[in-house]
Amino acid sequence: MENGGLSVVAVRKMKLTPKAIIVQKFGRNAQFTVDEVQDVVQNGCPGLAIPQKGPCLYRCSLQLPEFSVVSETFKKKKDAEQSAAEKALEKLGIDPSPNVPSAEEAWDKLIASVKHLFSNEFLSSQSPLRGHFIAALRRDGDLYGSVPASVIAVCDSKLANLCKLINPKVESSHLLVLTYIMRAATRLSEFVVTSEGQLSIWRKDPYPPEIKESSIIQQSESPDSICIEAIHIPSSLEMAVHPVTLNVSSTGYYLDVIARNLDQTDGNKILVSRTIGKASSEMRLYFAAPKSYLLDLSSDLPNVEEVVDFEGSLNPRASYLYGQDIYGDAILASIGYTRKSEGLFHEDITLQSYYRMLIHLTPSGVYKLSREAILTAELPMAFTTRTNWRGSFPREMLFMFCRQHWLSEPVFSTCSNSLKESSESSRFYEKSAALESAETGKECTSGGGTAASDNVRCEVKIFSKSRDPILECSPKEFYKKQNESIENASLKVLSWLNAYFKDPDIPLEKLNNLVGALDIQCYPQNFFKKFSSYRFIHNVQQRKMGEKLLQANSINTLNAIPEHGIYCLSIGGPDSGIYPSNGCLSFISYSVSLVIEGETMKELLESREEFEFEMGTGAVIPQVEVVTAQMSVGQSACFCKELPPQELILAAADDSARTFSLLSSRACCLEYHITLLRVTEPPEDRMEQALFSPPLSKQRVEYALQHIKESCATTLVDFGCGSGSLLDSLLDYPTALEKIVGVDISQKSLSRAAKIIHSKLSKKLDAAVPCTDVKSAVLFDGSITVFDSRLHGFDIGTCLEVIEHMEEDEASQFGNIVLSSFRPRILIVSTPNYEYNAILQKSSSTIQEDDPDEKTQLQSCKFRNHDHKFEWTRDQFNCWATELAARHNYSVEFSGVGGSGDREPGFASQIAVFRSRTPPEEDDLLKDGDSAHHYKVIWEWDGNGLSRSSL
Ligand code: SAH
Ligand code: MG
Numbered sequence: 001m002e003n004g005g006l007s008v009v010a011v012r013k014m015k016l017t018p019k020a021i022i023v024q025k026f027g028r029n030a031q032f033t034v035d036e037v038q039d040v041v042q043n044g045c046p047g048l049a050i051p052q053k054g055p056c057l058y059r060c061s062l063q064l065p066e067f068s069v070v071s072e073t074f075k076k077k078k079d080a081e082q083s084a085a086e087k088a089l090e091k092l093g094i095d096p097s098p099n100v101p102s103a104e105e106a107w108d109k110l111i112a113s114v115k116h117l118f119s120n121e122f123l124s125s126q127s128p129l130r131g132h133f134i135a136a137l138r139r140d141g142d143l144y145g146s147v148p149a150s151v152i153a154v155c156d157s158k159l160a161n162l163c164k165l166i167n168p169k170v171e172s173s174h175l176l177v178l179t180y181i182m183r184a185a186t187r188l189s190e191f192v193v194t195s196e197g198q199l200s201i202w203r204k205d206p207y208p209p210e211i212k213e214s215s216i217i218q219q220s221e222s223p224d225s226i227c228i229e230a231i232h233i234p235s236s237l238e239m240a241v242h243p244v245t246l247n248v249s250s251t252g253y254y255l256d257v258i259a260r261n262l263d264q265t266d267g268n269k270i271l272v273s274r275t276i277g278k279a280s281s282e283m284r285l286y287f288a289a290p291k292s293y294l295l296d297l298s299s300d301l302p303n304v305e306e307v308v309d310f311e312g313s314l315n316p317r318a319s320y321l322y323g324q325d326i327y328g329d330a331i332l333a334s335i336g337y338t339r340k341s342e343g344l345f346h347e348d349i350t351l352q353s354y355y356r357m358l359i360h361l362t363p364s365g366v367y368k369l370s371r372e373a374i375l376t377a378e379l380p381m382a383f384t385t386r387t388n389w390r391g392s393f394p395r396e397m398l399f400m401f402c403r404q405h406w407l408s409e410p411v412f413s414t415c416s417n418s419l420k421e422s423s424e425s426s427r428f429y430e431k432s433a434a435l436e437s438a439e440t441g442k443e444c445t446s447g448g449g450t451a452a453s454d455n456v457r458c459e460v461k462i463f464s465k466s467r468d469p470i471l472e473c474s475p476k477e478f479y480k481k482q483n484e485s486i487e488n489a490s491l492k493v494l495s496w497l498n499a500y501f502k503d504p505d506i507p508l509e510k511l512n513n514l515v516g517a518l519d520i521q522c523y524p525q526n527f528f529k530k531f532s533s534y535r536f537i538h539n540v541q542q543r544k545m546g547e548k549l550l551q552a553n554s555i556n557t558l559n560a561i562p563e564h565g566i567y568c569l570s571i572g573g574p575d576s577g578i579y580p581s582n583g584c585l586s587f588i589s590y591s592v593s594l595v596i597e598g599e600t601m602k603e604l605l606e607s608r609e610e611f612e613f614e615m616g617t618g619a620v621i622p623q624v625e626v627v628t629a630q631m632s633v634g635q636s637a638c639f640c641k642e643l644p645p646q647e648l649i650l651a652a653a654d655d656s657a658r659t660f661s662l663l664s665s666r667a668c669c670l671e672y673h674i675t676l677l678r679v680t681e682p683p684e685d686r687m688e689q690a691l692f693s694p695p696l697s698k699q700r701v702e703y704a705l706q707h708i709k710e711s712c713a714t715t716l717v718d719f720g721c722g723s724g725s726l727l728d729s730l731l732d733y734p735t736a737l738e739k740i741v742g743v744d745i746s747q748k749s750l751s752r753a754a755k756i757i758h759s760k761l762s763k764k765l766d767a768a769v770p771c772t773d774v775k776s777a778v779l780f781d782g783s784i785t786v787f788d789s790r791l792h793g794f795d796i797g798t799c800l801e802v803i804e805h806m807e808e809d810e811a812s813q814f815g816n817i818v819l820s821s822f823r824p825r826i827l828i829v830s831t832p833n834y835e836y837n838a839i840l841q842k843s844s845s846t847i848q849e850d851d852p853d854e855k856t857q858l859q860s861c862k863f864r865n866h867d868h869k870f871e872w873t874r875d876q877f878n879c880w881a882t883e884l885a886a887r888h889n890y891s892v893e894f895s896g897v898g899g900s901g902d903r904e905p906g907f908a909s910q911i912a913v914f915r916s917r918t919p920p921e922e923d924d925l926l927k928d929g930d931s932a933h934h935y936k937v938i939w940e941w942d943g944n945g946l947s948r949s950s951l
Contacts (some may be wrong), residue, residue, distance in 0.1 A: 018085035018096045018899035022062070032084065034077045047336040060084040067091060079403065082268055085189040106165035113159055114184040118150065118192050118203045123215040129155045131344065133335025134215050135253040137207075143266055148255055149185070150272045153177040154284070155337075172406065172465050174274055174324065199289055200268040211951055225249040229348035230333035231262070233285075236314035239658070243351055246333060254335050254344065262329055275358060282345055283335040287317050288328050289709075320534055321357060323406045351656035359651050361404055361499045361534075363494035368398050373620075374652040375592045375606045375644065375670065379498055380619040383487040388585060388614040398460070401497065405530070407470065408463040412489070414482050416456050458485035464526060471496070472521040492518045504534060533617030564626050566639050567669075571627075571795045573635035580679040582616030583687050586628050587677040594659065595640070597667045605652045605670075610677065611937070628676060636675040637767035643670060684865040687840055688908075692898050696909055700800050701729045703911065704828055708735050711826055713795030717741040719818065724753025731760050731772050739776040739792060743935060745783050746853050754779055754939035761941055775943030782935030785813045787821040789931045793920075797824035801909070804831050804868045811870075814866040815880065819888035821913065826916040829881070832864050833896065834871040835905035840864070874906050881912040888915040 022030050037057045057073040060080035070093065071083035089096050101109060116122060125132060127153060136147045154177075165169045165179045170177055178199065185194045187199045193202040193221060206212075211375050225248060233242045244261055248254045255267025264270060273285040285429065318330035332354060335346040359365030364379040370392040371377035383394055390402075398410050413595075456479050462471040473493045479485040496518045499511060506514070508524055560567045580586040591607035613619040615629065623641050631637055643649065651658035662668060681687075686695035704726060708716065714736050721742030730737065744750050757777055765770055782788060783805070784799070797818065803811040818827060863871050872880070878894060885892035892914050894905020939945045 016096075017082055019081050021094065021096060022064075022085045022088055026064060029065050030088075031312055032060055032081050033063070034058050034080055037073050051704060057393040062088050064088060092256065098528070101162075101165060101429070103166050106162045110162040110166070110180060111184045111187050112191065113156075113162065114152070114181060114201075115188050115191055117147075117156075117864045118188075118201070120207060120211050123207065125473065126339060127156065127599060128337045128339055130215075132253075135255075137212060137215075138251050139253055139256070139266075143256070143268070146198075146202050147180050147197045147204075147268065148268045148272075149178055149201055150270060150289070151255065154183050154272050154274055158465070168527055172324075172751065175271065178271070180691070199271075212555065217589060225252075226344070226346060228333065228335060228346045229350060230258075230261075230331050230743070231336075231349050231351065233318045233321075233330045233332060233354075235313050235318075235330070237316060241351065241354060243657070244331065246335070248335075248344075255286075256348075256890045258331055258333060259288075261331055262286065262288050264288050273324075276322060282338060282347070283332065283334040283336060284336070285322055285326060285330045285332055286613060287315070287318065287326050287330040290327055292307045307402050307500075316558045318356075320361065323404065328381060351660070353645050353649060354655060355656065357653035358647050361395055362498060363401055364501075365648075366400060367391050367650075368648075369651075370776045371611075373608060374648055376590060376608075376611065376620050376624055376672075377613070378618055378621050379494060380491070380614070380617040382617045383484065383491050384583065384614060387481075388583070388617075389487075390613060390619070394487045394494055397494055398490040401494070404460060406465055407530070408467065410490070410493075412458055412463045412465070412486055414456055414458040414485055421948050433664045439837075444797055447658060456485045457483045458482070459491040460489045462493065464530060468528060469523045469524045470526050471523070473519055474521070475519045480652055485944045488523055492520065494521075496520045500531075501534065504531070528860075561626065564622055565641050566623050566626065567641065569627065569637065571631055571635055571637045576634045578679060579631075580615045580628060580631040580676070581681075582691070584615055585612050585680045588624075588628060588674050590624070590672060590675060591676045592652070592673075593671050594662060594668050595671045596662060597669070599666075602671065603653070603662060605659070617680075622672065624672065627672075627674060631674070631676040633676050633678055636673065638671065638673050640669045640671050643668065667710065675698045679865070687864065688898075691840060692908065696898045697725065698729075700857075700909060700911075701726055703814065703830075703895075703897050704798050704800070705730065705733055705735070707826060707828060707913065708737065708796055711796060712736045713826070714798045715739045715741075715745065715794040716792045717800065717822070717824065718792050719743055719797060719799040719814070721749075721753060721779070722746070722802075723749045724756050724779075726798060726800060727777070728756050728760055731757070731764065731774060734772070737772070737774050740774055741778045741780065741794070743780045743782055743784055743788075743791070745781065747781060747938075750779050750781055750938050757942065758939070758947060777941040779938045779940075780935035781938050783812050785817060787817050788933055788935040790933060790935070791822055794822070794824045795826070797827040799827070803829065803869055804863075807869050812880070812884075815884040816888070819884060819890055823916060823918075825916050826918065827890070828911060829914070830896075830911045831877060832868070832871045832911050833906050833908060833910040834863075834873050835879070836899060837871070839866060839899075839905065840908070873911075874910060877910050877912065881914070885914055889917045891917060 016024070019032075035058065037059050042434070049364075057075060058077045058080040059073045060071040060077070060083065062069050062071075062081075062084040067088075069084055069087040071080045071087065076082040086096060117129065117133070132147055132151045132155065136145050139146065153175075154160075159181065160170065160174070160177050163177045166180060167176060170180075180201065182194060184202075185192050193203055193204055194200070228246050228248070230244050230246050231241060246254065246257050246261065248257050253267060255270055255272075259265065259267045259270045262270065270286050270291050271289045273287075275281050275284055277283045299788050310433070313327065315326045315328060315330050318326040318332075321332070332349055334349055335344065337343075338345045347365060356369060358368055359374070365374075367379040368374045368377045370573065370733050371390060377391065380389070383389060388786075395412075401412055402408065457475065457477070458479075459472070459474045461468055461469065461473075471493060473489055473496070475485075475492055477485075477488065479488065496511075496515055499515045501512075508522060512520070512522075523729075559569045562567065588611055589607075589609050590611060591604060593602040593604050595602050615625065618625065620628075621644075623639065623640075627637050627639055649663065650656050650659060654850070692699065707713075708730070715847050716730070716737055718724075718741070721727060722743050724742055725741050730740065742750075743755060744753070757779075761774070761777065780788065780791075786803070799814075799818070803814065805813065818824070874894075881892050884890075892912050894910065894912055895901065898908025898909045899906065901907055939947060
């Protein structure tokens with residue numbers, strides 16, 4: 001790509017996509033039809049016998065009047081559409097990538113475009129600007145026919161794009177567009193008139209009457225007059241933001257009405273922002289043009305600088321909303337002409353929506369809004385699993401944050417450390433990846449990303465629009481999946497930003513100490529340049545809030561947990577014995593009210609009939625988490641807490657005006673009512689990760705590894721290998737293993753295992769010093785309760801966390817078959833220790849009850865995983881294994897991982913190690929009838945990098 005400068009950004013936006021060109025040319029006569037195609041993926045893993053169901057793919061057919069074309073298949077619908085459009089353009093002989101005009105050419109085009117706006121044809125065009133031109137013809141007196149330049153600047157993106165080509169600074173100082181349009185108008189003195197000190201343009205000759213008539217008639221289908229609610233944002237922070245009503249008469253021009261509300265004579269003196277808020281919104285900020293903005297229109301191009309010497313004071317709240325400086329009072333209104341709507345489009349803006357927009361600019365605000373729980377939800381501290389996360393995802397939120405604050409898109413780079421010699425980077429975010437590699441010159445490899453052990457790391461970088469670095473986050477943690485690493489890195493950046501927004505006065509060093517583990521590097525100069533004005537507004541909010549703190553001494557401190565800001569706590573209802581624990585999802589119903597001290601009245605602010613969150617991650621405000629952790633299912637709680645920042649309360653309140661007056665006149669606090677409806681147990685692997693370090697699964701692998709090393713085993717079979725996590729990990733350690741085999745009945749797991757092991761072995765093959773001697777690897781599809789002679793007499797067999805997934809009689813059947821027919825020299829079997837569940841499921845309750853009856857507690861425990869058919873106590877497991885060993889001439893020893901064997905209730909995962917007592921020579925004799933092949937080879941590796949499937 002080009003040298004990454006600003007002009008490139010502009011160019012990219014300038015260029016029309018193939019689809020846009022087709023639509024522009026053919027309009028409704030171009031019909032795009034997208035179909036789903038289910039494809040069998042061929043490139044997944046060579047030699048894999050199972051047809052792998054690929055992701056859903058799309059194909060687009062494009063029907064044009066003369067011919068039709070069909071695209072290739074794509075993962076995304078829009079790519080399929082673009083490809084079809086591209087093919088059509090090829091057939092039509094249209095070059096989809098016209099040369100980007102130079103600054104001079106852009107300037108000429110701009111002049112021509114402005115001229116076109118004042119042509120006769122334009123009055124019957126589809127442009128949103130057309131409405132303004134017609135409204136101008138209804139303006140009175142001197143204003144008759146005059147079109148404010150500010151609407152031309154913001155309503156026509158084509159003009160703005162041309163301006164960007166003339167001067168890249170337009171990207172960050174949008175008001176410059178206005179300057180260029182006024183300048184263009186002065187070059188069109190034959191057609192239009194501008195006059196000194198006016199930000200408006202007139203057409204020189206009147207429109208022919210018939211054109212004028214027909215346009216106005218077309219336009220005036222709109223009803224009589226309209227009243228819309230808008231928001232007045234005074235520049236002085238001493239004055240409250242308040243609603244205003246805009247009365248626009250059927251013949252009036254709304255910009256003139258807004259102007260009068262800002263104490264200006266008419267709309268020609270008003271500046272208009274680009275739209276803010278949602279993509280489809282017409283919400284804009286309106287503010288008076290400072291006198292010094294009236295430009296010296298004669299100076300030459302292209303070195304126009306933005307006029308900076310605004311008189312009047314900075315409007316911090318409006319600037320904050322807009323992300324660029326705004327001076328003087330402002331009005332926030334949602335009104336305008338759009339391509340879609342006939343006539344004037346308008347919507348009311350309430351104070352509540354203003355406050356929602358305000359908090360939407362902070363990451364925790366985005367999260368709270370996405371959860372519809374402004375006073376209850378909180379941005380979680382950790383991203384655990386996709387299934388447990390509720391609300392917007394961190395990566396998504398980070399993109400949104402950057403967009404809202406006029407920053408470049410975040411740049412992610414992930415790297416996997418599965419090879420010791422070279423760390424391999426894989427880039428997945430195409431657009432940013434290009435920028436990134438242009439800068440660092442690093443080679444990037446795509447694909448991969450599927451690794452079984454925790455070995456993906458992700459870095460994020462945030463840049464300003466002009467590519468100055470602002471923030472960098474380089475987490476040390478590794479994750480299993482690329483996606484997880486990305487979400488976690490994004491979350492760290494968001495959490496750091498949140499900490500800053502909570503207290504923008506905090507010195508950077510202190511902030512970094514406070515949030516130490518976030519691995520953030522901030523570029524203070526660039527950061528504060530960007531965020532200094534936010535600092536200002538957040539201060540104000542903090543100060544105001546401070547005055548309203550709940551007075552701890554005026555209320556009952558007996559039932560309080562002051563260190564958590566919880567007062568007047570009461571929990572009621574019978575104890576069901578089912579408590580939420582870390583990692584589980586708690587389902588609550590709740591309501592939050594504003595209560596006024598000394599009065600019985602309450603103002604309900606927020607309530608939800610069902611709201612779920614993951615315990616132990618900070619996904620709700622600390623008070624709700626602490627209280628919920630003390631409740632059992634079915635109980636209700638009530639407590640009070642101090643007021644949060646005012647903007648949150650007002651964003652939650654339906655009746656903002658009333659709430660506002662309550663807040664400003666009286667001492668109040670928030671009262672929470674919570675009922676714990678139910679809890680869902682955390683998934684097993686999540687619990688193992690959260691509660692054990694290293695995670696229990698890793699401890700099991702290490703346990704097996706130790707036996708593999710001690711026994712100098714050269715052959716290994718993993719019974720119930722699942723996705724191959726053990727086999728994959730073993731390849732990372734030097735052992736004597738030469739042949740490894742996995743068996744499972746789940747095809748889905750096996751195909752995942754095949755991919756992972758295949759990629760690991762391929763990499764090892766390329767590595768200079770391979771650290772494994774494994775020459776052969778096979779994956780079989782089959783049940784371990786059935787014998788297959790190809791797996792007879794291995795040095796070691798493992799069966800980790802598998803038997804509990806079978807019925808108990810099948811587990812016994814497996815035990816008999818494995819020790820009688822497969823006869824590995826050593827067999828390691830692990831399974832959950834049921835007695836340990838009480839600890840897992842109780843672990844997070846902050847208060848330990850004074851030991852209720854042990855037995856009932858045990859009975860209330862569920863299995864660790866819904867797929868478990870049983871979970872055994874230590875006694876049950878001992879019985880099973882001892883009896884089995886004796887029957888088949890094996891010895892057995894018991895051990896485990898997680899917890900301790902000496903202390904109650906024993907290990908978290910219990911393990912039996914069986915050793916054959918029969919001399920190997922005798923064991924090697926296979927009985928004839930046993931030479932059976934019941935398993936199907938799913939994937940096989942022969943040590944030379946060749947893999948195949950044999951059916
Ligand atoms: N051993 C792996 C997977 C444990 S999950 C690990 O530690 O990560 C249990 C696995 O047992 C699942 O993959 C399931 O498909 C497999 N399984 C259950 N019954 C089986 C049977 N009869 N034969 C083979 N595999 C079985
Ligand atoms: Mg299990």
